Amino acid sequence: MSATVSLKAAARERVGKGAARAERRAGRIPAVIYGGKESATPITLDHKEIALKIKGGHFLTTVFEIDVDGKKVRALPRDFQLDPVKDFPVHVDFLRLTKGATIAVEIPVNFVNEEESPGIKRGGVLNVVRHEIEVNAPADAIPDEIVADLTGLDIGDSLHISAIALPEGVTPTITDRDFTVATVAAPAALKSEEEAAAEEGAEEGAAAEAKAPEGESE
Numbered sequence: 001m002s003a004t005v006s007l008k009a010a011a012r013e014r015v016g017k018g019a020a021r022a023e024r025r026a027g028r029i030p031a032v033i034y035g036g037k038e039s040a041t042p043i044t045l046d047h048k049e050i051a052l053k054i055k056g057g058h059f060l061t062t063v064f065e066i067d068v069d070g071k072k073v074r075a076l077p078r079d080f081q082l083d084p085v086k087d088f089p090v091h092v093d094f095l096r097l098t099k100g101a102t103i104a105v106e107i108p109v110n111f112v113n114e115e116e117s118p119g120i121k122r123g124g125v126l127n128v129v130r131h132e133i134e135v136n137a138p139a140d141a142i143p144d145e146i147v148a149d150l151t152g153l154d155i156g157d158s159l160h161i162s163a164i165a166l167p168e169g170v171t172p173t174i175t176d177r178d179f180t181v182a183t184v185a186a187p188a189a190l191k192s193e194e195e196a197a198a199e200e201g202a203e204e205g206a207a208a209e210a211k212a213p214e215g216e217s218e
Helices: 017-025 047-055 188-211
Strands: 005-011 028-035 038-046 064-068 071-082 089-096 102-112 125-128 132-138 146-149 158-160 180-185
Touching: 005 047, 017 028, 017 089, 028 047, 038 047, 038 064, 047 089, 102 125, 102 180
Parallel strands: 005 064, 028 089, 102 146
Antiparallel strands: 005 038, 028 038, 064 071, 071 089, 102 132, 125 180, 158 180
16 A cells, blocks of 8 residues: 655745746745645645656655645645656646545556466467556555456456456446456467468368359358
8 A cells, every 4th residue: 555655845825827937946846735625725845856756656646744834734646747848847736635535546557477377378468458447545545556467367368357356445436347457369470370270261161162063052
């Protein structure tokens, strides 16, 4: 489960594009904390610290305890914007978390036990349909990953969400179908052999039909 990470912030008195540009020139990133039936709280964050956390991965599934001038707020990043040219963060949105809250969040999938998949052992290729799965999860128990076990999968088999053991309290947001997470596809060489065999069979069938006496049909 994701651990809570501490983050220092300062309240932002001025808002607007001009104020945001001034914060960025000073090495700060404008951000906002919203939700929880409270007014939005404009804040600023250290540019280097946020850039490192975003590049470190799992940023959008990490619960932060944000210290805003001594007042601590638990929040989850919901979005961030990057400069289109220089690719550094320019703004972050945080969702304030209340006690017992459940939120929708996308969790990365970790595929394990490839060596236990007969299909992959025979040269099959793992075709990942979903690298992430959106789930409803307790705000204080967001999993770092969803583990998908490939044991027993053969060529042509599919791994559906129903076959994946989700952590306690975690449920997929898609409930109307047993969606596919991954498949084991045949290797290109095997596909070529099967296609060649099919073509050969079709040619033999056509030749046999052409030789058949008039009046006979298959």
